[in-house]
Amino acid sequence: MHYTDHIIGKPMDRLECLFCARKYPLNVFEVFCPCCHEPMLISSTPRKRSIALDRSLSLEKYQSFLPLAHVDRTLSLGEGDTPLLLLDRVRRKHHLPPVYAKNETVNPTQSFKDRGTAVAVQKAVALGIKSIGTVSTGNMAGSTAAYGARAGLKTVVLLKEDMPSDKIRAAGIYGPILLKVRGDYGELFAASLDIGRKQGIYFMNSIDPLRIEGYKVIGYEIFQQLGGRVPRYLFVPVSSGGHLIGLLRAFLNLREEGLTADLPALVGVQAKGCSPVARAFAGGKARYSRFRQAETVAHAISNPAPPGGNLVLKLVRENSGMVMAVTDTEIVAAQRELAELEGIFADPASATVLAALIKFSRRQRLGLRDEVVLVITGSGLKSMDTVERLDISVRQTSLSRLEKTLRLIGV
Amino acid sequence: MHYTDHIIGKPMDRLECLFCARKYPLNVFEVFCPCCHEPMLISSTPRKRSIALDRSLSLEKYQSFLPLAHVDRTLSLGEGDTPLLLLDRVRRKHHLPPVYAKNETVNPTQSFKDRGTAVAVQKAVALGIKSIGTVSTGNMAGSTAAYGARAGLKTVVLLKEDMPSDKIRAAGIYGPILLKVRGDYGELFAASLDIGRKQGIYFMNSIDPLRIEGYKVIGYEIFQQLGGRVPRYLFVPVSSGGHLIGLLRAFLNLREEGLTADLPALVGVQAKGCSPVARAFAGGKARYSRFRQAETVAHAISNPAPPGGNLVLKLVRENSGMVMAVTDTEIVAAQRELAELEGIFADPASATVLAALIKFSRRQRLGLRDEVVLVITGSGLKSMDTVERLDISVRQTSLSRLEKTLRLIGV
Numbered sequence: 001m002h003y004t005d006h007i008i009g010k011p012m013d014r015l016e017c018l019f020c021a022r023k024y025p026l027n028v029f030e031v032f033c034p035c036c037h038e039p040m041l042i043s044s045t046p047r048k049r050s051i052a053l054d055r056s057l058s059l060e061k062y063q064s065f066l067p068l069a070h071v072d073r074t075l076s077l078g079e080g081d082t083p084l085l086l087l088d089r090v091r092r093k094h095h096l097p098p099v100y101a102k103n104e105t106v107n108p109t110q111s112f113k114d115r116g117t118a119v120a121v122q123k124a125v126a127l128g129i130k131s132i133g134t135v136s137t138g139n140m141a142g143s144t145a146a147y148g149a150r151a152g153l154k155t156v157v158l159l160k161e162d163m164p165s166d167k168i169r170a171a172g173i174y175g176p177i178l179l180k181v182r183g184d185y186g187e188l189f190a191a192s193l194d195i196g197r198k199q200g201i202y203f204m205n206s207i208d209p210l211r212i213e214g215y216k217v218i219g220y221e222i223f224q225q226l227g228g229r230v231p232r233y234l235f236v237p238v239s240s241g242g243h244l245i246g247l248l249r250a251f252l253n254l255r256e257e258g259l260t261a262d263l264p265a266l267v268g269v270q271a272k273g274c275s276p277v278a279r280a281f282a283g284g285k286a287r288y289s290r291f292r293q294a295e296t297v298a299h300a301i302s303n304p305a306p307p308g309g310n311l312v313l314k315l316v317r318e319n320s321g322m323v324m325a326v327t328d329t330e331i332v333a334a335q336r337e338l339a340e341l342e343g344i345f346a347d348p349a350s351a352t353v354l355a356a357l358i359k360f361s362r363r364q365r366l367g368l369r370d371e372v373v374l375v376i377t378g379s380g381l382k383s384m385d386t387v388e389r390l391d392i393s394v395r396q397t398s399l400s401r402l403e404k405t406l407r408l409i410g411v
Numbered sequence: 412m413h414y415t416d417h418i419i420g421k422p423m424d425r426l427e428c429l430f431c432a433r434k435y436p437l438n439v440f441e442v443f444c445p446c447c448h449e450p451m452l453i454s455s456t457p458r459k460r461s462i463a464l465d466r467s468l469s470l471e472k473y474q475s476f477l478p479l480a481h482v483d484r485t486l487s488l489g490e491g492d493t494p495l496l497l498l499d500r501v502r503r504k505h506h507l508p509p510v511y512a513k514n515e516t517v518n519p520t521q522s523f524k525d526r527g528t529a530v531a532v533q534k535a536v537a538l539g540i541k542s543i544g545t546v547s548t549g550n551m552a553g554s555t556a557a558y559g560a561r562a563g564l565k566t567v568v569l570l571k572e573d574m575p576s577d578k579i580r581a582a583g584i585y586g587p588i589l590l591k592v593r594g595d596y597g598e599l600f601a602a603s604l605d606i607g608r609k610q611g612i613y614f615m616n617s618i619d620p621l622r623i624e625g626y627k628v629i630g631y632e633i634f635q636q637l638g639g640r641v642p643r644y645l646f647v648p649v650s651s652g653g654h655l656i657g658l659l660r661a662f663l664n665l666r667e668e669g670l671t672a673d674l675p676a677l678v679g680v681q682a683k684g685c686s687p688v689a690r691a692f693a694g695g696k697a698r699y700s701r702f703r704q705a706e707t708v709a710h711a712i713s714n715p716a717p718p719g720g721n722l723v724l725k726l727v728r729e730n731s732g733m734v735m736a737v738t739d740t741e742i743v744a745a746q747r748e749l750a751e752l753e754g755i756f757a758d759p760a761s762a763t764v765l766a767a768l769i770k771f772s773r774r775q776r777l778g779l780r781d782e783v784v785l786v787i788t789g790s791g792l793k794s795m796d797t798v799e800r801l802d803i804s805v806r807q808t809s810l811s812r813l814e815k816t817l818r819l820i821g822v
Contacts, residue, residue, distance in 0.1 A: 056636070077754055078494020078514060088485050089563060103489060106517055108754070110792065131822045142756075150754035152500060156822045158813075159805070166795060172803035173791060175751035177820060183810030195814045201822050225467070340586035343488055343519070343561035345553075380584065381521065381792050384577060392583035394570070399594030402569075403606045409588060411542045411567045411612050 013067035015209060016043035018311065026067065028123065029197040031208060032307075039207045039242075039308050041249065042067050049257050051224065059118060062220045065253055066213050068122050075125055075151045077108035079118045080217055084225040084373070089341040094358050097370040100231070101344060102222055105379035112243060112377045113143035115218055116211030120204040121147040130154060131201040135185075135192050137163055138300055139378050141171035144204060149174040156201065158192055160185055170382065186305050206240035207307040215243050219250025222373055223260070230254075230262040232370040233360075235353040237377055238268035238277055238323060239301035241308025247375070248315055264373070266321035268312055269356040271296035271331060271349075277309045278325035286313060297328045297386050300349035300378055330355035335380065336390065345380040424478035426620060427454035429722065437478065439534065440608040442619060443718075450618045450653075450719050452660065453478050460668050462635065470529060473631045476664055477624050479533050486536055486562045488519035490529045491628055495636040495784070500752040505769055508781045511642070512755060513633055515788050522711075522789035523654060524554035526629055527622030531615040532558040541565060542612040546596075546603050549578055549711055550789050555615060556585035567612065569603055571596055581793065597716050617651035618718040626654050630661025633784055634671070641665075641673040643781040644771075646764040648788055649679035649688055649734060650712035652719025658786070659726055675784070677732035679723055680767040682707035682742060682760075688720045689736035697724060708739045708797050711760035711789055741766035746791065747801065756791040 015024045017033035017040050024030065026042065033040050049064040058080025059071045083106060087099045104112035117140075124132055133156040134144040141157045148155030155176035159168060163180065172178055181188055189205060196203040204211055223230060230251060236244050244266055251263050270278045273296030280288035291304040306312070316322055326334075328348075335351035338344045346354075353374040366372075380387060397405040426435045428444035428451050435441065437453065444451050460475040469491025470482045494517060498510045515523035528551075535543055544567040545555040552568045559566030566587035570579060574591065583589055592599055600616060607614040615622055634641060641662060647655050655677055662674050681689045684707030691699035702715040717723070727733055737745075739759075746762035749755045757765075764785040777783075791798060808816040 074497060074499050076494075076496075078496055078517065081492060083487075083489020083519075085487075085489055086485060089561075103519070106489065106519060108494075108514070108517060109756070110521070110790075133822065146750075146754035146756070148754075149751050150500075152752075154822050156817065156820075166799075168805060169795065169798045169801075169803055170756075170792060172805070173747070173750040173756050173798055173801070174754060175747075177822060178803070178805040179813075179816065179820075180805055180807045181810055181813055182808070187810055188813075191810060191813055195817060198814070199817060199822065201817070336584070336586075339557075339584045340560050341563075343557035343559075343585060345520070345557070345581075345584050379521075379792075381581060381790075384580065387580045387584055388577075390580075390584070392580055392589070394579060394583070394589040394591055396591045397593070399592055399598055399602060402590075402592055402599075402602055403609070405590065406567065406606060406610060406612065409567075409590075411544065411565050411588060411610065 013042050013044050015040040018314065028127065028129065028202045028210065031193055038311055040209055041245070042209050042213050051220065058217055058221065062217050065216060065220065066119060067210070068119065070126065072122060072125060075121055076118060077114065077146060077150055079107050079114040080221065082106045082221070084222060085342070087342050090337065090354065093341065094361060096357070096361055097366045097368050097372060099357065099372045099374065102218060102373055102375045103344060104218065104375060104377050105346065109142045109146045110379035110382060111139035111143060112215065112218065112375070113139045116208065116214035117143045117147045117204065119214035120208055120210040121151050123210050124153065124202050125151055129200070129202050133158065133192065133196065133201050133203045135189050135203065135205050138167055138382065140206065145171045145174035145176040148176060158188060189307070207242045212242045212246040212249070215246025216250035216253065218375065219247045223254055230260050231264045231373040233267055233372045234264040235267045235269055235357055235372065236375045237301045237349050237352050238270050238306070238312060239303045240306045241277065241312040243377065244268045244312055245308055245315060248319060263319055266316055266319065267356060267360065268316060268321070268323040269352040270323065270325045271298040271301060271352060272325040272327045274302040274304055275325035276304060277306060277312055278323045280313055281316070281323040286310065288313065298331055298348040298352055299383065300347055324356050324360065326352050326355040326359060330359065332386070334358070344376060346376045347378040347380045347383040348386050350376040350378055424453050424455050426451040429725065439538065439540065439613045439621065442604055449722055451620055452656070453620050453624050460664070462631065469628055469632065473628050476627060476631065477530060478621070479530065481537065483533060483536060486532055487529060488525065488557060488561055490518050490525040491632065493517045493632070495633060496753070498753050501748065501765065504752065505772060507768070507772055508777045508779050508783060510768065510783045510785065512753070513629060513784055513786045514755060515629065515786060516757065516790035520553045520557050521793060522550035522554060523626065523629065523786070524550045527619070527625035528554045528558045528615065530625035531619060531621040532562050534621050535564065535613050536562055540611070540613050542567070544569065544603065544607065544612050544614045546600050546614065546616050548574055549793065551617065552582035556582045556587040559587060560585040569599060600718070618653045623653045623657040623660070626657025627661035627664065629786065630658045634665055641671050642675045642784040644678055644783045645675040646678045646680055646768055646783065647786045648712045648760050648763050649681050649717070649723060650714045651717045652688065652723040654788065655679045655723055656719055656726060659730060674730055677727055677730065678767060678771065679727060679732065679734040680763040681734065681736045682709040682712060682763060683736040683738045685713040685715055686736035687715060688717060688723055689734045691724055692727070692734040697721065699724065709742055709759040709763055710794065711758055712763070735767050735771065737763050737766040737770060741770065743797070745769070755787060757787045758789040758791045758794040759797050761787040761789055
């Protein structure tokens with residue numbers, strides 16, 4: 001089966017490996033470069049690109065930057081157009097420059113994954129694909145299942161054997177085929193792509209090139225919401241690496257179009273308990289090595305062998321970025337601070353970015369003009385297990401004593 | 412303590428009882444008419460109102476329709492601007508006219524409550540109030556706690572004695588004072604207002620007049636998203652009644668401004684297991700009576716004595732609307748259908764609106780031009796207990812058998 005992009009005509013988009021610079025026709029079943037085994041990205045033929053703010057869907061506004069000849073509104077769940085919130089109380093507490101949160105929890109399935117799924121599903125339907133799938137332990141399962149349902153596609157979600165049943169149900173509600181697979185999770189990722197190619201199932205996994213195109217839109221929106229400015233620093237959690245790669249590509253695109261001369265410094269953040277990319281970055285290495293005995297509260301980014309890890313290392317080095325790690329203690333404190341000071345309930349994986357900024361600001365003097373954007377990738381509501389361990393006190397009283405109790409507490 | 416609106420000057424907004432037509436100065440501690448004991452609404456002095464689509468926050472776009480002299484961006488969590496999604500697969504399955512879902516689950520704390528809290532907190536801060544509170548069993552607790560945190564206000568959440576700890580934690584993460592109160596829940600509602608008045612704590616409960624102003628914005632957005640059209644029918648779940656009242660007021664406002672000549676028919680929906688307002692409507696009564704032995708899966712609208720119930724009855728009668736009830740079986744089926752056909756994970760309370768539309772369309776012939784909007788008020792993620800009872804099947808396989816398994820299933 002061959003689904004290549006010429007089926008839907010111009011613009012002609014291709015797959016490109018940034019390591020060997022080879023290009024291939026766009027084919028949704030191919031993810032890794034045949035020679036380098038690194039993830040490939042979409043390379044678009046030069047064309048005039050511009051932002052169309054008068055359109056209603058986020059995908060339509062930035063369509064000319066995406067490999068979509070057409071946006072089918074019936075496939076969209078209204079993803080994107082998420083708020084960029086000034087975190088003034090956090091800023092004052094930690095003596096920071098202006099800090100903003102790009103709140104991706106306000107997406108149809110409460111995570112940034114919807115950005116990528118939206119683009120991948122648009123392409124799948126345009127190419128006449130009938131079956132999609134994903135390998136996931138959490139947010140991606142729900143996102144893929146929701147968009148698959150909306151598009152009327154057969155959707156299969158491959159799960160780790162030990163996945164807790166509440167996480168399964170949050171994806172299962174959309175009616176996908178749920179399949180628990182015994183065996184190594186990394187091998188499952190590779191096997192899914194192989195089987196997908198044979199059986200015509202488009203597995204839109206974490207590092208999928210079309211998914212990464214979707215993540216670019218987060219970057220365009222940040223640029224737009226800052227009034228056409230580029231932040232000095234952009235902090236983002238790193239799991240597979242796809243999200244960081246997409247964000248950086250967005251700003252590279254904007255620079256290519258002459259919309260800005262600057263790039264933000266991308267700061268990728270991992271949890272210390274599973275930080276293969278941060279470790280390699282700190283050690284000055286071009287390639288990471290698999291992380292043994294991963295253990296962190298930040299489940300959503302606990303990826304011991306991120307398929308985009310080497311590409312992240314290459315891109316941050318070429319573009320003055322960095323990758324750092326924060327401890328679980330720092331993560332939990334940052335999660336609580338985001339909620340208590342700013343009213344944002346982030347999952348531990350997203351809270352890493354605030355923890356990293358606080359750490360970073362102690363090492364590096366930040367000036368008033370060093371605007372920072374933190375990408376909050378997923379909602380804490382899907383990781384209630386962490387919250388259960390927090391000390392949240394509940395007082396008791398009776399109706400007749402309520403007035404006195406409130407006076408004593410001093411509300 | 413007196414917090415009246417003249418502190419912040421013009422425009423002068425007042426409280427109005429629609430039963431006796433009396434007006435009072437706006438005072439955030441007063442909710443019920445002193446003579447009729449029915450909820451009061453905000454009545455604005457006539458002024459030129461218009462939609463400002465070029466503004467970035469939803470509250471700013473519709474500010475001239477709201478009792479806010481100023482919108483403080485630092486208090487906003489980016490509420491609103493939620494998607495209006497055409498439900499084409501649901502439409503085809505049930506032979507319906509064009510049906511849209513206004514997806515309020517895509518709000519900062521995953522429910523429409525954020526619309527009301529956003530306005531109430533803006534006003535609280537403008538008036539110099541330092542303490543806010545709410546009486547809630549779910550969504551409102553989280554919403555009030557989040558906005559209270561963002562604004563740096565002391566926030567107290569009064570809880571029912573038997574509230575499950577996971578629901579408490581989803582609000583507790585924002586750091587409010589959590590207080591479980593023994594005693595009747597209805598009395599607690601009344602007591603909170605009384606104590607609030609004495610101690611200067613603004614209890615922004617379900618039927619709060621400023622909260623209702625916030626719900627109006629959902630109506631303005633629907634009008635705007637339909638390209639300046641008014642839907643023929645607007646279905647909304649009814650708990651306290653505040654949401655329906657706000658939506659209707661929005662369209663009345665638009666008509667006053669000459670932006671439309673039409674009003675939608677408001678269809679309020681309750682769960683049969685707790686349907687005091689629907690029962691009174693069916694019986695042709697002007698007043699509902701308290702519902703005994705409430706029991707439904709739709710916890711978020713299980714309100715046996717809704718404080719706005721009589722006002723809802725009055726308003727739907729005067730404006731060609733209605734109130735209906737649906738069974739738990741219909742609710743659960745509709746919840747699943749919204750997820751499986753359209754990729755929207757609604758809570759059971761919100762799924763009532765689809766169940767009601769399907770029922771309604773069997774009784775009433777709907778034409779192609781009878782556009783319907785369903786307001787999806789809250790996310791299913793906060794009511795996982797219902798989903799646990801659904802039959803969601805998970806298959807098992809091993810890595811080595813995966814290819815064969817997928818072929819057998821026929822993905």
